[in-house]
């Protein structure tokens with residue numbers, strides 16, 4: 507097929523698939539698996555959620571050590587409730603020098619490029635394994651990446667675990683070797699309801715939650731004041747410390763009723779050189795030390811219940827790898843830095859794989875309405891992937 511036809515065709519099929527994280531991803535990955543199998547890859551789908559979700563693992567090359575993983579996620583963030591769209595989110599639109607559609611930047615553009623590169627690869631020339639790893643549920647806590655990292659040795663069979671991974675998240679072709687993790691927990695304040703005219707006979711859970719919010723806000727101040735290493739300061743100059751976010755809050759029934767319950771969610775982004783659960787433990791200790799009282803009922807106590815944490819770990823990969831020197835050379839980049847978001851790389855790093863993040867998508871376009879991608883960066887991708895694969899594991903474009 508001529509030049510960019512396959513690239514546009516594949517990417518437009520990917521954009522058309524509704525792979526919003528809370529929907530299904532399996533059909534899109536089955537289609538990618540069929541293509542990769544046709545190109546000569548050994549493919550496996552790792553399924554969960556009654557088969558509606560999947561990761562795709564496609565392997566080619568000899569059973570040698572030091573292979574390369576090229577990875578991306580197929581799920582996208584929601585668009586139905588996002589204001590600002592002037593185009594059809596699930597239709598790839600080419601206008602001027604940009605491509606539009608949900609996922610063009612984050613990160614179906616890169617997946618389309620991977621497929622187009624795979625189509626052109628001469629697999630017989632691979633000297634070490636090449637693994638395409640396409641995941642689901644990245645946008646809701648890197649859940650697919652966690653599953654893939656845990657089971658990868660078994661899925662690869664006789665192929666030794668690769669030590670290097672390239673994740674094509676949107677970086678405008680900058681190279682990142684580090685990012686913070688993301689973790690979080692829920693807090694439920696429990697009180698005792700009643701008529702608002704008799705506050706001393708109840709415990710207002712919203713008041714208890716307010717004390718908890720203040721305690722967690724003070725923890726944020728401490729984390730900022732404690733400072734961090736020079737490395738973390740250079741990687742995350744805007745906030746070289748763990749940051750906290752209150753995501754949602756709900757509670758109470760009416761303005762003349764004592765609120766019986768109030769729940770809120772907290773997420774935080776731990777530095778990759780620290781124990782990622784340290785902030786959780788400190789938050790729990792701060793809430794346990796708090797008197798869960800309502801100002802209106804000083805003699806009575808409510809209760810604060812903290813959920814177990816979820817965690818997607820941060821990334822702090824080794825510098826100076828073979829993949830780094832090849833990417834620097836191909837991209838004309840001289841330095842690696844810290845990404846402003848979390849990726850599957852934290853889980854892959856936990857499985858002993860050094861990850862670099864670099865892709866064609868525009869950093870400021872991810873998760874935006876009318877998400878778009880620069881056409882030149884898009885069309886340059888397959889050749890770039892072919893050259894990097896050639897130089898790292900030894901296969902180039904076929905004849």
Ligand SMILES: [Zn+2]
Pocket residue numbers: 579612613644675676
């Ligand atoms: Zn992404």
